[in-house]
Amino acid sequence: MKNQYLYLLFSSAIGFSQVGIGTSNPQEELHVAGNNSTIRIESLSNANNPLNDGIKNARVYVDANGNFTLTPPNYTAGGSGYGNLPINFLIDVPNFIPDNVDGLPAPYDSLGRIINSDLTQETVEGFIFSATFTVPQSCTVEVKHGVTIVISGSNMLTPSLAYINDSKTRTIQTFFCFDINNDGLSPAEKALQYGHKGQFYCSVAGGSLGYPYMNSQGYATLPPGTHSIHFFGIVQDPPNSFTSVGFGGATDYLKLRVYN
Incomplete structure (x- = not known):
């Protein structure tokens, strides 16, 4: 019975290219419904990313691979000199x-x-x-x-x-x-x-x-x-x-x- 449930879940994921959270009728590949819905990416939190000081909101960038990151283009590590720095x-x-x-x-x-x-x-x-x-x-x-x-x-x-x-x-x-x-x-x-x-x-x-x-x-x-x-x-x-x-x-x- 367990294998049958897994098979049904897998085949359902193949059959539908859109995933909905909070909705049974997703309009995009990933659709998060709800007027107060939120998304959390723990790898960007101040506990996991040194560029997030946990006080001010951090600006999120998208790299060439489409990944979310807090590291701006041409960022100079260490925070000194005249390089680009995080946030603002x-x-x-x-x-x-x-x-x-x-x-x-x-x-x-x-x-x-x-x-x-x-x-x-x-x-x-x-x-x-x-x-x-x-x-x-x-x-x-x-x-x-x-x-x-x-x-x-x-x-x-x-x-x-x-x-x-x-x-x-x-x-x-x-x-x-x-x-x-x-x-x-x-x-x-x-x-x-x-x-x-x-x-x-x-x-x-x-x-x-x-x-x-x-x-x-x-x-x-x-x-x-x-x-x-x-x-x-x-x-x-x-x-x-x-x-x-x-x-x-x-x-x-x-x-x-x-x-x-």
Whole structure:
């Protein structure tokens, strides 16, 4: 009797090319009926797939064989560098500003990009660093970044480091701009400044050296294509004061996320 049931089931599967779940009248090869019906593929769960963090919904792709997967095309394993990342991240770059952009000798090789405001200046703006990325379609992009700062009363490019102990206040700011199509930052693109963040530094009699930390974020709507993001720093100090600021000498981060 058992063999007869198996035979009937097998022949039924051969005779019908459509399978229905919740319906006796399937309209496709696989038809899942019901207004609240769901499908679960356990190989894509966060317990079985490292690209599913279990918090945000993960985007499912279809590979050349028709298989469902969470791995996007050209995905770079490890989650670092400028490769494609899972879910909705464009880039996720730890320590994106090189610690020794200006190529200084040790022990001055962890100062980042140095911007000086000398005795004749009160406000100085300078370029820090840029990164290139690709946007697959028109979308809103969220930028989050954190930058470390080291402050000195002497020119760190000489190189040297000196405590500031004049009890005067300095301000340090960062912002970023987008170079659309990565063909050179135009004056119009430079005028669109995002993510302005600043903090002040006021020395005491003993002075201070170290790595203050500040972070910021901003949003922009971008067209599809390959673009670049450019970071700038601003140093402001009182008249007849010398201030040297290194942007990115310790551990920094940069994250770009897309909202479709």
